[in-house]
Amino acid sequence: SDRFTVAIGLCTHVGCIPAWKKDKWKCACHGGEFNPSGQQTFGPPPRPLDLPPFTVQGTAITLGEEGPEYKKIAAAMATA
Numbered sequence: 001s002d003r004f005t006v007a008i009g010l011c012t013h014v015g016c017i018p019a020w021k022k023d024k025w026k027c028a029c030h031g032g033e034f035n036p037s038g039q040q041t042f043g044p045p046p047r048p049l050d051l052p053p054f055t056v057q058g059t060a061i062t063l064g065e066e067g068p069e070y071k072k073i074a075a076a077m078a079t080a
């Protein structure tokens with residue numbers, strides 16, 4: 001039942017590094033906010049945190065490979 005967020009930790013506004021604050025990612029540069037899933041919820045960020053290619057095998061997450069989980073999320077993000 002564990003949950004993970006896979007995202008590139010650079011704000012999609014101009015690239016500052018958001019910090020986890022209680023229940024959201026908060027960007028100190030211009031006040032942008034992202035929810036735990038990486039969706040922008042406040043401020044100037046124009047899109048969610050970027051999703052790097054990844055694959056899941058058991059309890060291991062490997063970055064740089066496009067697994068079925070990545071493809072499903074990327075497809076959903078493309079149509080949102």
Ligand code: FES
Binds near residue numbers: 012032043
């Ligand atoms: Fe994050 Fe501007 S760089 S809000």
